Amino acid sequence: MRGPLPPDRIDPLRSRAADRTSTASQRHRRLLPLAALLPMLVALHPGRAHADAADFQGMPGMWKVSLRIQRTGQPPREKSTWLCADDGSDPMDTFAAVDLPELERCTRHSTHRGTTGLAWRLSCPSGDAGRGRIIFDSAEHYRGQLSLPQFGEQIELEAHHYAACTGPSD
Structure with missing residues (x-):
């Protein structure tokens, strides 16, 4: 078996x-x-990091700012300017200063500063002119917009960092 x-x-x-x-x-x-x-x-895990706005990420040095200005009923015009961002300077005074004749007598207010962006409103002697903002996608590049309904303008900004500033005249 x-x-x-x-x-x-x-x-x-x-x-x-x-x-x-x-x-x-x-x-x-x-x-x-x-x-x-x-x-x-x-x-x-530390969780979401909260950076201090004082740790602004725009790199000091020479920047080329390209503006594309669209005015209602007119073809767009292009303009480029250069700026020198000093280490430790106020980013609002450096990067949010848009060099246009119609804005010479305007002042910024209601400003907001983060680690990667700036936002502000503009007031001119004739009234509220508009608002602006720029966003850094790296320490060497930003894009932004400036909306100026009082002047019938929309402005697109784009800037690239090129080099260190070489002297006081930069």
Whole structure:
């Protein structure tokens, strides 16, 4: 007489279920150390970083600012200017100063400064002139807009950092 039949011969479905259970338990044993590390990793993560607006990201040096000025009913005109951003200078005075004749007598107010952008409103002797903003996508490049409904103008700004300033006349 033969000995007892192997379990897979008695009930093949039970044998497959046992294989799945042992495979799942092997997977569980491999993942257990990783699961134990998860709370520690979460505790060590600093969360969202909050940068101080004083850590402004515009690089000091020579910048070329290109303006595309669109006035209602006229073809767009282009203008380029150069500016020298000193290390430690107020970014609002440096980067938000748009050199256009119609803005000579206007003043900025309601300014907001973040680590990667500037926003402001303009007032002119004849009333509220508009608003502006620039956003740095790197320390060496920014884009912005100036909306001047009082003058019927929309201005797009784009600036690139080129080099260090070489002297006081820059």
